[in-house]
Amino acid sequence: MSEERQFFMLFRKIKEYIAYGLLTVGITVIIAGGVNASGYQLGSEVMIDGQSIGLVTNREYVHAAIEQVNDKLLNYSRGLLSFEREPTFIGRVVAPQDAMTQLEIRDAIMATIDSFIEAYAILVDGEPLLALITEEAAEIALDSHKNRYINGEGLSESLIEFDREVEVSRQFIPVGTLRTVEGALSSLESIVNVRHTFVTQLIEEIPYEIEQVNDYTLYRGRVSISQQGQPGENALIARVVELNGVEVYSDILDRSTLRNPIPRIERVGQREPPPTIAHGRFVRPSAGTLTSRFGPRWGRMHNGVDLAAPVGTPIRAADGGRVIFSGWDGGFGNVIRIDHENGYVTVYAHNSANLVRVGERVAQGQHIANMGSTGNSTGSHLHFEIRRNGSPVDPWPFIR
DSSP states (O other): OOHHHHHHHHHHHHHHHHHTTOOHHHHHHHHHHHHHHHSOEEEEEEEETTEEEEEESOHHHHHHHHHHHHHHHHHHTTTSOOOOOOOEEEEEEEOGGGBOOHHHHHHHHHHTOOOEEEEEEEEETTEEEEEESSHHHHHHHHHHHHHTTOOOTTEEEEEEEESSOEEEEEEEEEGGGBOOHHHHHHHHHHHOOEEEEEEEEEEEEEOOOEEEEEEEEEETTOEEEEEOOBOEEEEEEEEEEEETTEEEEEEEEEEEEEEOOBOEEEEEEEEOOOTTSOOSSOOOOSOSEEEEOSEEETTEEEOSEEEEOOTTOEEEOSSOEEEEEEEEOGGGOEEEEEEOSSSEEEEEEEEEEEOOOTTOEEOTTOEEEEEBOOSSOSSSEEEEEEEETTEEEOSHHHHO
């Protein structure tokens, strides 16, 4: 059944009961039953000075809203005005969509206030946009709006102004439009921009240059820093314009050097390196099939890769360097470790024979061992590791 039909049936019931002279309590019970079924509720039409404010289902909303209106008037008028009118109520049946909230009631009551008071309007480009109860309050609001974006440290020739014409004028103002200083500040932020023009001193960094010098005592690819660079400094006198605290323009009035930059001098190696010097890149240390990768294996970390090939397959240095270990090392069997003197060390394990000694320098690709299955091993293979600054890294991206 539609809401309209329920509504008319409800009123027909009311008329029938009134015709039979039943008590008001009985009417209320019947109406309440109809209301609950249809969504309508018993409520009131709120009247102030004979003017309808709206419909409510709870009269307490009205009294609370009047208290809010009174507080607002007292606050805005510095205690000069208050709301002293009493509401009256007419019983109505109220549809859910017509029932007003407490906030709506408050705003509707404020709209009925047509009292005017002599106050001070803030005019922007000649148009009154805000009003406060005293001239002092209006000036405080404007000054606070100006100063919220200003940092006065180290400034001179400072000029703070609005980007639009702003003035305060004494006028008769509707009470409902009065603002507090805080309310005026909130509105001014979106209405008027603050332009701040000032002269200040700034420090400008002068970047240093890089000078390169050929050095025939250094191997090619090596660079030595003989002098560290240092930036210089300029002292600037600048005129700056900010809008709402954000710089929008600056002009350099004067520049003077406080400290000249010191160039960085790099000595670039030109000498042909011997074969036993590391190239900084690795080659594959042996032929063979990749049978085990870097990472967790059998419940613990496998710190290298395994390359499987027949016993005796040549193992070669992945890069030039100095042999720092050559001998037996427990489960690794015969092992060779090479320090490449650039933060990297390579490890070659399970060899059938080591062909180099500790202290010997080796070249990249030099035959240093033969593949085998010594130590804890299940077949002929090379266990190969790369350690960077002492920590194992995955060798495969370097040699594949």
